[in-house]
Amino acid sequence: MVALALRILQAIPALAxxxxxxxALGPVYFHLFLVGWVTQLIFGVVFWMFPKFSxxxxxxxxNLGWVTFWFLTTxxxxxxIAEPMNSLEPGSTWGWLLVLSALLQWLAGMGFVINSxxxxxxx
Amino acid sequence: MPILSxxxxxxxxxxxxxxxxxxxxxxxxxxxxxxxxxxxxxxxHIEFLMIGWIIxxxxxxxxxxxxxxxxGPSRGNELLPWLSYVVMNAGIWMDILSPLFRExxxxxxxxxxxxxxxxxxxxxHAWPRVRPLGK
Numbered sequence: 001m002v003a004l005a006l007r008i009l010q011a012i013p014a015l016a017x018x019x020x021x022x023x024a025l026g027p028v029y030f031h032l033f034l035v036g037w038v039t040q041l042i043f044g045v046v047f048w049m050f051p052k053f054s055x056x057x058x059x060x061x062x063n064l065g066w067v068t069f070w071f072l073t074t075x076x077x078x079x080x081i082a083e084p085m086n087s088l089e090p091g092s093t094w095g096w097l098l099v100l101s102a103l104l105q106w107l108a109g110m111g112f113v114i115n116s117x118x119x120x121x122x123x
Numbered sequence: 124m125p126i127l128s129x130x131x132x133x134x135x136x137x138x139x140x141x142x143x144x145x146x147x148x149x150x151x152x153x154x155x156x157x158x159x160x161x162x163x164x165x166x167x168h169i170e171f172l173m174i175g176w177i178i179x180x181x182x183x184x185x186x187x188x189x190x191x192x193x194x195g196p197s198r199g200n201e202l203l204p205w206l207s208y209v210v211m212n213a214g215i216w217m218d219i220l221s222p223l224f225r226e227x228x229x230x231x232x233x234x235x236x237x238x239x240x241x242x243x244x245x246x247x248h249a250w251p252r253v254r255p256l257g258k
């Protein structure tokens with residue numbers, strides 16, 4: 001919903017031109033849609049429905065699942081704020097926040113791969 | 124899950140790891156620049172995540188959970204989706220590696236065509252499995 005709302009705001013020429021922050025939100029829109037919605041939806045459904053790891057630990061590591069969720073969400077939120085701010089003020093603290101965002105999202109992706117890999121089992 | 128689905132899905136997880144790694148490098152580089160050549164990863168980032176991860180995961184899950192046949196092989200013709208898997212990955216790598224082979228200018232188009240062929244192969248396999256309950 002946030003991604004779609006952002007798209008509406010960007011499509012209003014007068015608004016996009018008068019608010020520089022909005023015009024810098026192009027990559028943010030794509031990633032809100034593809035990471036915030038598509039990827040999170042896939043991660044959630046895979047965590048829920050893939051074959052059980054074992055009877056004792058059906059989802060392998062619930063903790064790693066939660067870490068994946070919070071790292072992905074936090075990393076994306078930081079990006080939503082820091083990416084347009086960094087384009088308006090390059091070379092500031094916003095740049096380091098983008099590095100943090102990249103690290104959090106990367107760790108989330110690796111956490112998901114590690115937790116899901118062993119649940120992909122051929123019968 | 125069938126072994127082909129495991130192939131599709133595990134391969135998609137590898138692409139997810141690669142795609143996220145390239146994306147993280149580009150995002151970090153946007154914040155604190157450390158190499159202009161990093162932007163050359165953009166095409167691979169998109170290809171790995173859109174085709175390698177999302178599409179292959181969808182194909183693997185579809186092959187696994189679409190309705191099965193009561194007569195004959197339960198998932199129908201297995202050759203087509205196996206071909207689809209091989210052709211899809213060949214297409215991805217043709218596209219990804221095309222910047223290294225600039226003397227072959229038609230390689231990106233061939234890669235994308237190959238991916239489309241892979242999609243058609245899977246479509247032909249899956250079409251009869253998509254049906255209402257009881258049919």
